[in-house]
Amino acid sequence: MIEVINVNKTFGDNQILKDVSATFEKGKVNLIIGQSGSGKSVLAKCIVGLHEVDSGQILYDERDFTKMDRLQRKEIRQEIGMLFQGSALFDSMTVEQNIKFPLTMFTKMSKKEMQERVDFCLERVNLTGKNGLYPAECSGGMQKRIAIARAISMNPKYLFCDEPNSGLDPQTSILIDNLIREITYEYDITTIVITHDMNSVIEIGDNVTFINQGQNWWQGDRKSIITTDNPEINDFVFASDFMKEIKETLKKI
Amino acid sequence: MGIIQNIGKYFMMMYIVFSKPEKWKIFRRRFFEEMELIGVKSIPIVALMSAFMGAVIALQTASNMDNPLLPAYTVGYITRSSTILEFSPTIISLILAGKVGSNIASEVGTMRVTEQIDALEIMGVNSLSYLVLPKVTSAMIFFPVLIIFSIGLSLIGGWLSLKLSGLSSTETYIYGIRFFYRDSDIVYALTKTVVFAFLITSIASFKGYYTKGGSLDVGKSSTEAVVSASVAILIANFFLTQMFLL
Numbered sequence A: 001m002i003e004v005i006n007v008n009k010t011f012g013d014n015q016i017l018k019d020v021s022a023t024f025e026k027g028k029v030n031l032i033i034g035q036s037g038s039g040k041s042v043l044a045k046c047i048v049g050l051h052e053v054d055s056g057q058i059l060y061d062e063r064d065f066t067k068m069d070r071l072q073r074k075e076i077r078q079e080i081g082m083l084f085q086g087s088a089l090f091d092s093m094t095v096e097q098n099i100k101f102p103l104t105m106f107t108k109m110s111k112k113e114m115q116e117r118v119d120f121c122l123e124r125v126n127l128t129g130k131n132g133l134y135p136a137e138c139s140g141g142m143q144k145r146i147a148i149a150r151a152i153s154m155n156p157k158y159l160f161c162d163e164p165n166s167g168l169d170p171q172t173s174i175l176i177d178n179l180i181r182e183i184t185y186e187y188d189i190t191t192i193v194i195t196h197d198m199n200s201v202i203e204i205g206d207n208v209t210f211i212n213q214g215q216n217w218w219q220g221d222r223k224s225i226i227t228t229d230n231p232e233i234n235d236f237v238f239a240s241d242f243m244k245e246i247k248e249t250l251k252k253i
Numbered sequence B: 001m002g003i004i005q006n007i008g009k010y011f012m013m014m015y016i017v018f019s020k021p022e023k024w025k026i027f028r029r030r031f032f033e034e035m036e037l038i039g040v041k042s043i044p045i046v047a048l049m050s051a052f053m054g055a056v057i058a059l060q061t062a063s064n065m066d067n068p069l070l071p072a073y074t075v076g077y078i079t080r081s082s083t084i085l086e087f088s089p090t091i092i093s094l095i096l097a098g099k100v101g102s103n104i105a106s107e108v109g110t111m112r113v114t115e116q117i118d119a120l121e122i123m124g125v126n127s128l129s130y131l132v133l134p135k136v137t138s139a140m141i142f143f144p145v146l147i148i149f150s151i152g153l154s155l156i157g158g159w160l161s162l163k164l165s166g167l168s169s170t171e172t173y174i175y176g177i178r179f180f181y182r183d184s185d186i187v188y189a190l191t192k193t194v195v196f197a198f199l200i201t202s203i204a205s206f207k208g209y210y211t212k213g214g215s216l217d218v219g220k221s222s223t224e225a226v227v228s229a230s231v232a233i234l235i236a237n238f239f240l241t242q243m244f245l246l
Helices: A040-048 A070-077 A095-106 A111-124 A140-152 A170-187 A198-204 A231-237 A241-252 B002-017 B024-064 B074-113 B116-123 B127-165 B170-178 B183-209 B215-245
Strands: A002-011 A014-024 A029-033 A055-060 A080-083 A158-162 A190-195 A207-212 A215-220
Touching: A002 A040, A014 A040, A014 A207, A029 A040, A029 A170, A029 A198, A040 A158, A040 A190, A070 B116, A080 A140, A080 B116, A095 A111, A095 A140, A095 B116, A111 A140, A140 A170, A158 A170, A170 A190, A170 A198, A190 A198, A207 A231, A215 A231, B002 B127, B002 B183, B024 B074, B024 B127, B074 B116, B074 B127, B074 B170, B074 B183, B074 B215, B116 B127, B127 B170, B127 B183, B183 B215
Parallel strands: A014 A215, A029 A190, A029 A207, A080 A158, A158 A190
Antiparallel strands: A002 A014, A002 A055, A207 A215
8 A cells, every 4th residue: 555645746836746645555556647747647657766756755555655765665666566657668579579678687586487477477568479579669659568478577566657648549448457457456556546537547546636726626436537526627537528428327327 | 056955966966876786797797798898898999089189199299390309209199198198097087078968867867757766765776876986986997997098009100100101100109109118107007097987977976966957957957967077087187296296
């Protein structure tokens, strides 16, 4: 479980996060949603330590990340897997080398064990046999799946996904969403997904945190998001007339 | 203020770069990869530049020596001295600042804007040590080799140009090259090269690592890296010359 307690973050005179508190539960897909510029990506970067918080606490299973030194953070980071918006695969490495990279850096596995782990991860994301390809030779959806394979190679306790569906067609988006959900349940990990994609919210949002103007505006599950009367979240989730109609229909059901 | 801040940031970066690598085995592998990329792949351009540089120095010297009091071997002597003391270490380093500097800045800058560096950090890898240390160390070790190679080729280029133009004989040229030779000149040239190698790779890495934005900014960082490294080489050259020769 990851807990964010009263986190504040300012860039110059611009306060991005204002006393944000949220809980991201283990074994669930926790979504962070919000408009562009609302502070959701900054919140995620604060949680993983790419940005330092001005004040507040970030607890990884009760271990305060904000008070840790570099070495302690390094240990926590080896428990984190992250899927970046643009996949962030290492261009100069093959698919296999990308997945093997964290294993080579942080484990004492033998070559055979590493190979088995790589093959297992590739099989898990349905990319068996693609070991020798370079990221540039793979489609956007494949790159996301390779990034997921790399993220799970170290058996992470925490999985972060930054806009996993950006730039993907609806079918591939669903495939990625399902993969994230399956992995979360299968390995009982704490998954945080930052997304704009309303389909993801409805499909996989076990726990949804809505960030608005740098604050935690609303938190609930995918069912309560449909029934909520919160005007800001309704404006965001059901922005179009078509979506508003769907909401009304769903409410009646 | 911006320059002072950047200098401070640069030194803080270098402090992290020189921290202990995560795994020596990986550092060794990366070190040799960088040596090939930065050093071995620069051999053709260094060879071409050096041969023509030596040829031009020899021709210029020979064609401008119209005083009968000057001995004929002066051509070889001047070619050797200017090649060892200035042309090979400084001019070749300036060329390498362009080739290697822009390569490093664009590689690291692209990794920054495509979040590959963030990916390394999140995995718990010291990205500066992993990416920059092998570049800096391999350049500091391989550039002197390149400069020795450059000196040799430059002298051969000088000899060939004189031979083909008939401005001096081989014996006289070789006598000039060997005349009043000091080992300390080579030490001076190599020391300069090590400093220049450090400046080129570290400044280019700094510019690349702190790139913000997109592909356009990577290009900008690359240009800034070449300009900054070249200026740093010229300034360092001035101080090193004062320290060693005066």
